[in-house]
Amino acid sequence: MKKKLFIGGEWLEADTYFTLKSPYNGEAIAEIPMASEQEVDRAITAAYEARETMARMPAHKRWAILDSLSRLLEQRADEAARIIATEAAKPIKTARAEVDRTVQTYRFAAEEAKRIHGETLPLDAAPGGEGRVAYTVREPLGVVGAITPFNFPMNLVAHKVGPAIASGNTLVLKPASQTPLSAYFIAELLEQAGLPAGALNVVTGSGSKVGDKIVQDERVKVITFTGSPPVGIGIRNRAGLKRVTLELGSNSAVIVDKGVPVSKIVPRCVTGAFSFQGQVCISLQRIYVHEQVYDDFVTEFVKVTGGMKSGDPLDPDTDITAMISPGDVSRSLEWIEEAVDHGAKVACGGKAEGNVLEPTVLLGVEAVSKVSCQEAFAPIVLINKIRDLQEGIRLVNESRFGLQAGIYTENIHNALEAAEKLHVGGVIVNDIPTFRVDHMPYGGVKESGFGREGVKYAIEEMTELKLVVFNRN
Structure with a gap:
């Protein structure tokens, strides 16, 4: 089986590939594309160009895409579990539990797409605020760079993809090198669910090429990373003024x-x-x-x-x-x-x-x-x-x-x-x-990272709060 990069709504051949092998028995599973820096740039460009389409998409359409995705995944749950078990060497009963959770995560994301709202502010609580009306709204930040680990190759992808789509952002996703098949599988389902071209792009390859390009490209406004503390700290140091969410290590x-x-x-x-x-x-x-x-x-x-x-x-x-x-x-x-x-x-x-x-x-x-x-x-x-x-x-x-x-x-x-x-x-x-x-807030302190996942809380990390004030005087 030979996989392709998913960029701008198209499945594209790469110049180079590596053989993905089973951690359990060493058997070849698939040929996986190794994206070049130019291909990563193309993926970021596709996400950047699609950002206005996603930002303008009404909440009910974002809900419909995510709801459709959850239903498609539920229908193909056995196939999804076998993918996880094969590429990650996760016991099949544990893989099935992960797929069930992934379905729930996308359902939570669909629901939250309809619940993104701000608040009204009583400006007359301060002298000089009389005769003014104020409210806040949450707006998508744009392109989200998502870097995911091997251990939950489907559900931890969902914790980044789901909130990003729900909040009207676009994504460039780099899955772990050992578990890319789960991410490509979700891309196929999202394509069927009607996600606009360019809203999700999946690129596989080395961290030094794919990851570094995503982290440092100025068009990417949010980095959400789950992985080791040394890599996460390096991302934080290179990200500049990007919004960064880090889910790192623990010894619970x-x-x-x-x-x-x-x-x-x-x-x-x-x-x-x-x-x-x-x-x-x-x-x-x-x-x-x-x-x-x-x-x-x-x-x-x-x-x-x-x-x-x-x-x-x-x-x-x-x-x-x-x-x-x-x-x-x-x-x-x-x-x-x-x-x-x-x-x-x-x-x-x-x-x-x-x-x-x-x-x-x-x-x-x-x-x-x-x-x-x-x-x-x-x-x-x-x-x-x-x-x-x-x-x-x-x-x-x-x-x-x-x-x-x-x-x-x-x-x-x-x-x-x-x-x-x-x-x-x-x-x-x-x-x-x-x-x-x-759906609970999930994240840590110290070297376990900062920021929170859990769909509602991830949406807050991926959106910007805007204040609107009307002067009625």
């Missing part, structure tokens, strides 16, 4: 307070730690358990982890499969070894077969170990003992990241204290930090 943690029924929460924590091999921005990486329930928690956690099945991502019974690259497996094993060298104990896992790393549970990990203080992005979780809630909050906050954190507690006062003192973008009470639904 949960606190388990005393008195919590361990058997009830462990399966949920195991899911949070190992879903899609831990390659999730808010994957549960650190667990801090009160000393009164620590031993029971560890015993149950290891037992449930041992029941997970590794195998082919297309097998509906598979829980764990290949990581995205051999390099990530090697790095993960090195980080596990480093933690053990500093006194940690491997309760289970710690080994790899090919690209499949066993789900790994580490106990007694020092805070300076990479598996604790950096983003593992692997099926690795640490479980450490704490004396009280205050120690747990301190350990969660002693991180350069701050995306989401969770706390399990039966004590309302402890829940409120954690909600107040945890320095993160979202606090989840009585659930794992991996919880997310697609």
